[in-house]
Amino acid sequence: MALRSSKYGRVFDLLPEMIFIVDSDQKIVDHNVTAATETGYASVDLMHNSFEIILQPEQRRVLMSILKTDYGDQSLETKFIRADKSIMDVQVDLRRLYTAERFYSVLIAKDITEQKKKELDYLRYSNVIQHTVNPIQITDANGKMIYVGSPFHTELVISPIVDGSGHIVGFLGAHRDITEQKILEQQLVRSQKMESIGTLAAGIAHEVGNPLTSISSLVQVIQRTTADEFAKDKLELIKDQINRIARIIRDLVDFSRPSSYVIKPTDVNKVIREALNIVQYGKKVKDIAFTLELADDLQSLPVVPDQLAQVFINILMNAVDSLDGKPGSIWIQSRVTGEVVEVLVKDTGKGIAPDDREKIFEPFFTTKAVGKGTGLGLWVSYGIVQSFGGDIEVDSDLGRGSTFKIQLPINGKEQRS
Numbered sequence: 001m002a003l004r005s006s007k008y009g010r011v012f013d014l015l016p017e018m019i020f021i022v023d024s025d026q027k028i029v030d031h032n033v034t035a036a037t038e039t040g041y042a043s044v045d046l047m048h049n050s051f052e053i054i055l056q057p058e059q060r061r062v063l064m065s066i067l068k069t070d071y072g073d074q075s076l077e078t079k080f081i082r083a084d085k086s087i088m089d090v091q092v093d094l095r096r097l098y099t100a101e102r103f104y105s106v107l108i109a110k111d112i113t114e115q116k117k118k119e120l121d122y123l124r125y126s127n128v129i130q131h132t133v134n135p136i137q138i139t140d141a142n143g144k145m146i147y148v149g150s151p152f153h154t155e156l157v158i159s160p161i162v163d164g165s166g167h168i169v170g171f172l173g174a175h176r177d178i179t180e181q182k183i184l185e186q187q188l189v190r191s192q193k194m195e196s197i198g199t200l201a202a203g204i205a206h207e208v209g210n211p212l213t214s215i216s217s218l219v220q221v222i223q224r225t226t227a228d229e230f231a232k233d234k235l236e237l238i239k240d241q242i243n244r245i246a247r248i249i250r251d252l253v254d255f256s257r258p259s260s261y262v263i264k265p266t267d268v269n270k271v272i273r274e275a276l277n278i279v280q281y282g283k284k285v286k287d288i289a290f291t292l293e294l295a296d297d298l299q300s301l302p303v304v305p306d307q308l309a310q311v312f313i314n315i316l317m318n319a320v321d322s323l324d325g326k327p328g329s330i331w332i333q334s335r336v337t338g339e340v341v342e343v344l345v346k347d348t349g350k351g352i353a354p355d356d357r358e359k360i361f362e363p364f365f366t367t368k369a370v371g372k373g374t375g376l377g378l379w380v381s382y383g384i385v386q387s388f389g390g391d392i393e394v395d396s397d398l399g400r401g402s403t404f405k406i407q408l409p410i411n412g413k414e415q416r417s
Contacts, residue, residue: 018090018109024102026051026067038111040083051107054080056087066094067105080109089116140170154178205249212249216242265300266308268341268408269334275312276332284320287327294334298341302412307384314377315345315404322349322402339410340390346403352396360394388412 012019013033021030028046036043039054046053051067052060056079063078073095080088088111095106138161155178161170216239223235276290319330328348335342352360361382378392385392389409396402 018107018111020046020051020107020109021097022051022067022105022107024104026064026105028053029104035109038082038088039080045083054082056081063092071096077112087113089113138170138172208245209249212242212245216246263302263304263412266303266305268298268301268303268308268343269294271305271309272312272332272334272343275309275316278313279316279320284323284325287325288320288323289329291329291331293332295336297336298334299410301341301388301408301410303388303408304384308388311381311384311406312343312345314381315406318377319345319347319349319402319404322347322351324350336410341408341410343406343408344403345406346401348401351398351400351402352394353398357394357396361392 010032015032016034018035018038019032020028020035023029027048028051029048031043031046036046039046041054052064055063059078063076066074066076071094073093075091075093077089077091080090082088090109091112092110093108095108097104097106155176157174159172159174160168161172163169219235219239219242223232223239226232226235272292272294276292279285280290316330316332330348331344331346333342333344333346335344361378382392385406385408389412391407393405393407394402395405
């Protein structure tokens with residue numbers, strides 16, 4: 001079969017695509033000029049030859065099997081092999097042409113070799129960008145970012161992207177991620193603060209503790225010798241404040257010196273339940289729903305039980321206080337993640353403002369009203385957990401609650417040193 005000529009000649013010879021007419025035996029019965037030109041075969045070599053002549057061996061099975069079926073119109077990508085044995089990527093549209101006697105396949109093919117090459121180059125470029133050790137940022141000529149990674153601390157080197165005419169079309173920024181360095185710096189600063197507070201605590205205990213003891217003794221003497229009820233009430237208030245100051249000093253001193261408590265294998269779930277029992281006795285919790293999800297596969301951890309209980313009590317009390325006496329919920333979960341036991345305490349309270357999140361573990365910092373908190377609970381808790389080789393993380397949205405994550409290494413302090 002040859003395509004019928006009109007008064008305009010063989011019109012399909014003018015088309016830029018390669019066109020092959022293949023009979024039901026998959027033999028080429030006609031083709032246009034572009035088909036011969038692009039494949040490099042002479043027309044005599046193509047005519048009445050199997051269509052396999054221009055297919056790569058690994059590509060033959062798929063396309064030839066389609067041609068043998070009663071397929072509908074479809075498109076696919078494959079590879080042609082030229083007369084000089086070079087390979088051409090092609091996009092092929094398959095159409096059926098029926099006559100009274102038989103059917104023919106019309107293959108309209110377009111060379112997409114350059115397009116595939118560009119796609120491969122883009123893929124390589126993309127992989128280099130995505131998997132390079134240093135973070136990458138790209139901007140347009142106006143400095144507007146068109147590609148970046150997530151936010152991080154970085155050192156940045158900026159280079160212009162120049163086109164063939166020497167014009168700047170964008171900028172490439174190569175970053176060195178220093179996030180870990182910043183974290184270590186913050187941990188060092190925090191460690192230095194704690195060391196300084198330890199020295200300060202010893203001084204406070206000596207310079208304030210002794211006079212405070214004398215004042216307390218005088219108050220008690222006056223209470224025993226006076227009959228004035230008004231004076232007794234005021235002296236009792238003074239005594240309460242003295243005891244409050246004494247507790248602060250005691251907490252500071254206890255935290256500043258190495259623990260004298262004995263580390264022993266401890267059931268973390270048991271400590272959580274004991275801490276929750278203590279917290280639940282308060283008046284503030286009557287409208288709070290507590291939920292426990294404790295993992296059954298927790299192994300005992302080498303910690304000081306009383307100190308760990310203090311951590312859980314402090315964090316649970318903070319969660320209770322964050323609800324401001326309003327109805328809400330507190331969810332406590334324990335789980336194993338790798339070589340670490342994690343305890344999560346999540347509340348539906350007022351949350352923590354972004355500016356306060358970095359300060360909550362600092363001594364004497366509190367968001368509570370004057371007289372409602374010393375600002376030492378989380379600081380002490382953080383120090384205790386660090387002494388076990390662990391860490392405390394906080395995730396909070398203002399107005400939507402907070403989640404405290406206590407991480408404790410299964411094998412003790414040496415696990416994270």
